[in-house]
Amino acid sequence: MNARDGRPWRLRLYVAGQTPKSIIALENLKHLCEGQLGGRYKIEVVDLLKQPHLARRDDIIAVPTLVRRLPPPIRKIIGDLSSEERVLVGLGLPGRDTKNGRSRP
DSSP, X not given: OOTTSSOOEEEEEEESSSXXXXXXXXXXXXXXXXXXXXXXXXXXXXXXXXXXXXXXXXXXXXXXEEEEEESSSOEEEESXXXXXXHHHHHXXXXXXXXXXXXXXX
């Protein structure tokens, strides 16, 4: 799946309230999506303090957890999403070549 093929991405971020990790995870995710997907994404934030029953929907065992719903296959990343390379790999997006700053496949 190519991030630049124009198809929309659906991402779901599970959090537990407005904790520092949850806030950072959402900020990191928005930054990464704008850089990689340029507006072809939708982020749904699920606060498990308000809707704990929704944790079963995606088998959530820790927060924050990011779930890539579309494009398939479903992928999950646990943590504050601060490691851009880890998140790119986890989402199946091309990473950055640290030597010249360009995207690599």
